Amino acid sequence: MKALPLAVLALLAFAPTVWAEDTIPVDLSEPLPPKTQTWSFDGPFGMFDRAAVQRGYQVYKEVCSACHSLNRVSFHDLGGESGIGFSAAQVKALAAAAKVPAEPNDKGETYDSSGERMTRAGIPADHMPAPFPNEEAARTANGGALPPDLSLIVKARNGGPNYVFSILTGFGHKPPHGFTVQTGKYFNPWFPGGNISMPPPLTDGAVTYSDGTQATVAQEAHDVVTFLTWASDPKLEQRHRIGFGVMIFMLVLSGLLFLSYRRVWKDAH
Amino acid sequence: MSGPSTYVPKSGFARWMDSRLPLARFAHDTMLSFPTPRNLNIWYAFGAILTTMLLVQIVTGIVLAMHYVANADMAFDSVDRMMRDINYGWLIRFMHANGASFFFIAVYIHMFRGLYYGSYKAPREVLWILGVILYLLMVATAFFGYVLPWGQMSFWGATVITNFFSALDQVTPHWGSAIATWLWGGYAVGDPTLNRFFSLHYLLPFVIAGVVGLHIWALHVPGNNNPLGIEVQGPQDTVPFHPYYTVKDGFYVALFLLIYLGFVFYAPDFFGNPDNYTPANPVVTPPDIVPEWYLLPYYAMLRSVPQKLIGVLVMAGSLVTLAFIPWLDTSKVRSSRFRPMMKQFFWIFVLDCIVLGYCGAQSVDAVRFGVPLVWAARVGTLYYFGFFWVVMPLLGLIETPKPLPASISQPVLSPAE
Numbered sequence: 001m002k003a004l005p006l007a008v009l010a011l012l013a014f015a016p017t018v019w020a021e022d023t024i025p026v027d028l029s030e031p032l033p034p035k036t037q038t039w040s041f042d043g044p045f046g047m048f049d050r051a052a053v054q055r056g057y058q059v060y061k062e063v064c065s066a067c068h069s070l071n072r073v074s075f076h077d078l079g080g081e082s083g084i085g086f087s088a089a090q091v092k093a094l095a096a097a098a099k100v101p102a103e104p105n106d107k108g109e110t111y112d113s114s115g116e117r118m119t120r121a122g123i124p125a126d127h128m129p130a131p132f133p134n135e136e137a138a139r140t141a142n143g144g145a146l147p148p149d150l151s152l153i154v155k156a157r158n159g160g161p162n163y164v165f166s167i168l169t170g171f172g173h174k175p176p177h178g179f180t181v182q183t184g185k186y187f188n189p190w191f192p193g194g195n196i197s198m199p200p201p202l203t204d205g206a207v208t209y210s211d212g213t214q215a216t217v218a219q220e221a222h223d224v225v226t227f228l229t230w231a232s233d234p235k236l237e238q239r240h241r242i243g244f245g246v247m248i249f250m251l252v253l254s255g256l257l258f259l260s261y262r263r264v265w266k267d268a269h
Numbered sequence: 270m271s272g273p274s275t276y277v278p279k280s281g282f283a284r285w286m287d288s289r290l291p292l293a294r295f296a297h298d299t300m301l302s303f304p305t306p307r308n309l310n311i312w313y314a315f316g317a318i319l320t321t322m323l324l325v326q327i328v329t330g331i332v333l334a335m336h337y338v339a340n341a342d343m344a345f346d347s348v349d350r351m352m353r354d355i356n357y358g359w360l361i362r363f364m365h366a367n368g369a370s371f372f373f374i375a376v377y378i379h380m381f382r383g384l385y386y387g388s389y390k391a392p393r394e395v396l397w398i399l400g401v402i403l404y405l406l407m408v409a410t411a412f413f414g415y416v417l418p419w420g421q422m423s424f425w426g427a428t429v430i431t432n433f434f435s436a437l438d439q440v441t442p443h444w445g446s447a448i449a450t451w452l453w454g455g456y457a458v459g460d461p462t463l464n465r466f467f468s469l470h471y472l473l474p475f476v477i478a479g480v481v482g483l484h485i486w487a488l489h490v491p492g493n494n495n496p497l498g499i500e501v502q503g504p505q506d507t508v509p510f511h512p513y514y515t516v517k518d519g520f521y522v523a524l525f526l527l528i529y530l531g532f533v534f535y536a537p538d539f540f541g542n543p544d545n546y547t548p549a550n551p552v553v554t555p556p557d558i559v560p561e562w563y564l565l566p567y568y569a570m571l572r573s574v575p576q577k578l579i580g581v582l583v584m585a586g587s588l589v590t591l592a593f594i595p596w597l598d599t600s601k602v603r604s605s606r607f608r609p610m611m612k613q614f615f616w617i618f619v620l621d622c623i624v625l626g627y628c629g630a631q632s633v634d635a636v637r638f639g640v641p642l643v644w645a646a647r648v649g650t651l652y653y654f655g656f657f658w659v660v661m662p663l664l665g666l667i668e669t670p671k672p673l674p675a676s677i678s679q680p681v682l683s684p685a686e
Contacts, residue, residue, distance in 0.1 A: 044535050072349055152349070155538060156546035192556075232546075235352070235359045242360070243534025250527040257520035264516045268307060268508055 056227025387603030498604025599665025
């Protein structure tokens with residue numbers, strides 16, 4: 001019987017929220033509550049779905065990284081114990097394929113004769129190269145808006161993964177009557193204010209998955225959010241694994257102390 | 270109850286040491302043989318829990334300081350580096366961040382317990398006041414600590430709190446702003462502010478540890494109060510601290526740590542604000558600046574007053590009031606178990622603090638169930654002050670307490686009663 005409330009909770013947690021298109025409320029003074037999704041990393045035993053997180057990296061690399069940096073993540077983070085399952089050789093190859101700003105050459109130059117910033121092939125210790133050299137360049141290229149760095153985006157937003165998923169899949173709704181979509185902005189009722197500078201980033205087939213997974217907008221969003229959650233919290237798996245051992249230890253310790261307590265106090269009453 | 274010492278040195282070295290520096294005798298008398306009322310319940314375990322949490326915070330904090338960089342340009346990155354690159358840095362940091370919240374959970378239970386059982390009443394006034402000082406030191410330490418990760422809420426929280434001093438401008442023009450500038454070490458919260466807050470955040474825990482020593486000393490002179498609130502009359506009312514309370518406290522400490530570590534491993538950001546994962550930006554103000562949960566009731570009181578200076582005074586007054594409680598309570602009976610009216614006002618007070626905390630977490634113009642929360646906060650503030658300054662003095666005069674038991678051992682020994 002004790003398992004019943006747990007089972008109900010589990011059912012609730014896995015029940016996806018469906019938001020019908022025609023139910024966008026008129027009052028958008030508060031953004032819509034994030035759509036609740038089921039994630040592989042949910043719950044005390046949650047781990048990152050290896051295939052999803054690698055597909056998510058592909059979505060980031062081929063779509064998001066055109067505007068969004070991922071400054072706090074280095075290539076070698078992708079491999080190793082708390083990585084997303086790439087081997088050392090794969091990491092090396094991924095890094096080498098990236099162009100990062102070169103250090104000054106032996107003449108002290110960082111720009112070549114045609115005035116271009118010189119680059120070199122990346123190494124695993126390099127962080128992910130940013131799409132823009134500085135904030136001003138990023139704003140100029142994006143109509144004045146700054147695409148935020150995505151390294152901590154899942155932790156830095158209320159609603160976490162569900163919020164990011166809702167933003168990515170929240171385009172294409174008809175604005176309610178009387179709502180003005182500002183020039184150069186897009187309607188997204190999950191975004192505070194409803195006007196977002198980011199154009200709909202994902203389309204069906206925007207990427208081609210090598211594992212044959214159908215690249216729908218929802219699938220791409222789900223994958224890239226899994227990847228970004230890993231980027232925000234790469235030690236989640238280690239935390240869940242160690243936490244389980246710690247909980248068992250503390251339960252046993254508390255149990256033993258309780259028995260000692262009963263025994264010591266038996267004659268005192 | 271600091272009665273005659275029962276320590277007997279067992280070896281030649283122990284006798285030699287005992288006549289020179291009787292450390293073992295001190296430890297024996299305060300931690301082993303110390304006569305403790307036999308009827309202490311779970312709520313009396315929070316002293317031991319608080320000592321444990323102070324130790325956890327100091328140990329994790331010292332390790333964090335080895336990796337932290339107190340510089341406005343590097344602080345956020347250094348904290349993020351701990352989370353990603355330092356071995357088990359995430360564990361140490363989450364223990365420290367959640368440790369602060371659980372430290373406050375424990376101190377609030379400890380304070381409410383003291384209020385309920387009248388532990389502040391003679392001869393324990395100094396013990397209580399030392400506790401109030403400890404609480405204020407904790408608040409200051411937690412505030413300084415929250416600034417250090419240098420996220421958006423760190424920066425803007427520090428800006429709001431330090432700006433309280435500029436309210437003094439309304440009394441003595443320019444003096445308030447001058448104090449704020451002096452605190453900042455500049456004309457706004459910035460690098461010098463971060464550096465001095467780090468220095469103070471490292472200093473204050475050791476001041477707390479020192480005052481904890483005084484707090485325990487002041488506890489060991491009159492001895493523990495107890496749920497009945499009556500004095501210990503003889504050895505039949507007490508048990509030696511060890512093993513009776515070492516094992517009982519030990520069990521509750523383990524249980525508390527179990528819950529605390531559950532949050533550390535499975536909901537480490539539960540008490541945090543997502544905005545603090547965005548680096549501090551002096552030109553972008555977050556939509557809602559809220560303090561950490563443990564300061565929300567005071568924040569609600571501050572915001573319930575439309576005039577800034579009076580708001581600051583109300584908030585300061587709510588803290589200062591705590592020190593006067595031993596003299597505001599006029600009742601001859603300590604424990605609320607025997608005070609039918611006080612018991613009710615006490616639980617309303619607990620509820621009041623929760624309502625104030627809720628109001629403090631919402632935006633200023635929020636309305637719930639048709640009630641503007643600012644009015645709920647105003648009523649809550651009135652009750653907070655009314656409870657201490659009106660209810661407490663009056664109840665002692667008009668309330669008829671229930672008859673007290675003859676001794677601690679009597680109701681314990683005869684459960685049929």
